[in-house]
Amino acid sequence: MASSHDADTAGITRRKSLAALAGAGALALAGCTQSSDGGDGSDGDDSLSGPINIAGSSTVYPLMSAIMEDFAEQHPQVDPDVSRTGSGGGFSNFFCVGETDFNNASRPIQPAEEELCAENGVEYVELIAATDALTVVVNPEADWVDSLTVEELAQIWEADPAQTWDxxxxxxxxxxxERFGAADTSGTYDYFIENVMGERGHTSDYQATEQDNSIAQGVSGSEFAIGYFGFSYYYQNPDQLKALGIDDGDGPVEPSLETASSGEYSPLSRSLYTYPSIESLGEEQVAAFARYFVEQTTNEDLVAGDVGYVPATEETQEEQLEILEDAIEQAQE
Known part of the structure; x- marks a missing residue:
């Protein structure tokens, strides 16, 4: 069940290669799985098989691909396809037209996407994946700036933006x-407009991409560049980039797992999501992975230590599992 987004399919060996995201190309996740006789400590369960197709947010991608890698090692007959299409691109081009089993999103599904899903008979549930600190970065050589106010950030990115730093x-x-940022198919772009720009819009005078590693490369290559993306990409490459503190009125606050968790990093801390299709949850391998994903959202070593997001609380995890089990029961009636 491979689809047209296969060109961006990737399965990064998390513990060895997440730090290489800034230069990573597309890799086949299925090729990273181990044989069923089990060097990974699992029982080599071959009872699950079949495709699991996931598109959507590039911000959620590192977390989803890390969890999928672990799941695929335990279930080597499963055929995963995880890609980065942007939250909006994933909803409109794949998920809401019935081509993928999950859509990752760095903001909630929007009314137009809900309508498109309804038109195509695609039902879904919303699951919280983690908490992110949307991070504004500059070149490490830019020793003249350590923080920006929300107003200054808006001046840089509004529809008619400042052209020079002074x-x-x-x-x-x-x-x-020089600006590097999320494409307009990205949930990060939508979140940035809603929480920073408002009615001021978003400039078209920037290098737009769905590949956060391209933003990192662009900013690291110019002393006068600025960009924004999910915290994980900075967390994995702290020496290549400089994260700015954001002043929302109470002084600059730097992005971190702690400030995102507390809400102190305002207005750029946000929830991340994945949306499984209820129909797809009728497939055993999809339902099993959905359960595994939610179970891993409280895994501090993986979510925080390996990827760089704030794990879900036990309470949130229990709520998400209850929502998921109801959907699985509905799908498998």
Missing amino acids: EVRDEFPNEEI
């Missing part, structure tokens, strides 16, 4: 601002 703050250099 237009944002007098003491900044008279150098052209």
Whole structure:
């Protein structure tokens, strides 16, 4: 059941290669699985088989691919396909037209997407995956800036933006601002507009991409560049980039697992989601993976230590499992 987004299929060996995300190319996740006789400590369960197709958010992608890798090692007959299409691109081009089993999203599903799913008979449930600190980054050589106010951030990214840094703050250099950010199919783009830009819109004068590693490369290559993406990509590459503190009125707060968890990193801390199709949950391998995914959302070593997001609380996990089990029961009646 491979689809047109296979070109971006990737299965990164998490414990060895997540730190290489800034330069990673597409890899076949199925090729990373182990044989059923079990060097991974699992029982080599061959009872599950079949495809699991997942598209959507590039922000959720590192977490989803890490959890999928572990699941695929335990179930080597499962054929996973995890890709980065952007939250909106995943909903409109794949999930809501019935081509994928899950859609990852860095913001809640939007009304137009709900309508598209309804038109195509695609029912789903919303599951919270983790908490992210949307991170604004500059080049490490940019020693003239450590933080920005929300207003200054808006000046840089609004529809008619500042062109040089000294237009944002007098003491900044008279150098052209180079912008790297999320494409308009991205949930990160939508979240940024809703929580920073508002009615000021978003400039088209920037390098737009669904590949967060491309943003990282662009910013690391220019002293006067700025970009934004999910915290995981900074967390995995802290020496290549400089994260800015954001001042929402009470002084600058730097992005971190702690400030995202507490809500202190305002307004850029946010929930991350995945949406399984209820019809797809009728397939045993899809239902089993959905359960496994929710079970792993409280795994601090994986979610925080390996990927760089805030794990779900036990209470949230229990709520998500209850929602999921109801959907699985509905699917398998």
